[in-house]
Amino acid sequence: MDSKLANPLHKYFRQPAIYLKLPSGGQYWPEDAIKLPVNGEIPVYPMTTRDEITLRTPDALINGAGVVSVIHSCCPDITDAWRMPSIDVDAVIIAIRIASYGNTMSFTSQCPKCSTIHDYGLDLQQTLSRIRMPDYHIPANVEGLKIKLYPQPYFATNQSNQIQFEQQKLIQAIQDTELSDEIRSVEIKKHMEKIVELGILNLTNSTEYIEMPDGTRVDNKEHLIEFYSNCSSSISKQVNEHLVEFNRVGAVPSLPVNCTECNHPFEIEITFDFASFFEEGF
Numbered sequence: 001m002d003s004k005l006a007n008p009l010h011k012y013f014r015q016p017a018i019y020l021k022l023p024s025g026g027q028y029w030p031e032d033a034i035k036l037p038v039n040g041e042i043p044v045y046p047m048t049t050r051d052e053i054t055l056r057t058p059d060a061l062i063n064g065a066g067v068v069s070v071i072h073s074c075c076p077d078i079t080d081a082w083r084m085p086s087i088d089v090d091a092v093i094i095a096i097r098i099a100s101y102g103n104t105m106s107f108t109s110q111c112p113k114c115s116t117i118h119d120y121g122l123d124l125q126q127t128l129s130r131i132r133m134p135d136y137h138i139p140a141n142v143e144g145l146k147i148k149l150y151p152q153p154y155f156a157t158n159q160s161n162q163i164q165f166e167q168q169k170l171i172q173a174i175q176d177t178e179l180s181d182e183i184r185s186v187e188i189k190k191h192m193e194k195i196v197e198l199g200i201l202n203l204t205n206s207t208e209y210i211e212m213p214d215g216t217r218v219d220n221k222e223h224l225i226e227f228y229s230n231c232s233s234s235i236s237k238q239v240n241e242h243l244v245e246f247n248r249v250g251a252v253p254s255l256p257v258n259c260t261e262c263n264h265p266f267e268i269e270i271t272f273d274f275a276s277f278f279e280e281g282f
Helices: 049-054 058-062 065-074 086-101 124-130 154-175 181-205 221-230 233-250
Strands: 018-021 041-044 104-110 117-123 140-142 145-149 207-211 255-258 265-268
Touching (some): 018 086, 041 086, 049 065, 065 086, 086 124, 086 154, 117 124, 117 255, 140 233, 145 233, 154 181, 181 207, 181 221, 181 233, 207 221
Antiparallel strands (some): 018 041, 104 117, 140 145, 145 207, 255 265
């Protein structure tokens, strides 16, 4: 049998289900990380069975490799998802969910007034249209320095998950009464050092450059790491405050609902882990 013959089933292969205009508009992407069409809209394909299995593999989700694999599969114009700007990650993931399972997704939430638990429908297409790009153009003025921030790449964003993991390990070490004081002290120090290291990397990967009062701009990553390792805590805190605000502006908007029991209005914060987010009918 000639393996070069065209597969007669080719016409049944998956096709683009939707086209996505990235929140970033293609800004902050390395040129070789995406093939952006002229109209700025990338095709998004439904997931394959392999993609669904990948998203149910815990290790692949923790280290980010599973998410990157699925993005490459469903968004072939994205050639290096590790380097995609963080502002586009949620939009791409939501678009893949829409392409695979449709526009509607249900969330279970409890009314803060009467405690009724109910399922609420979320229009993902509408959610996509409400995602905003923070304004990164104006540098933050921090104690005489102009610090130009920008969205960090996905591989760096994934470090935030590692920080949370280390924080959980730290809490466990503190609470573990079966450990001797000496071993507990070693464990606490190890996780504290890791948290600090990841925090410095988070600041560095979010900084395009720092401009000094004399106009000198520093963008060397090693110099930025050294700076954030040795600057006053007040500078780090102020930079973090700016990053928190950028994250707030660019976050997936909350879902406004009215309680089905008492009609009390409240908002559901849209947070998700990738495994459950891609369960059909979730």
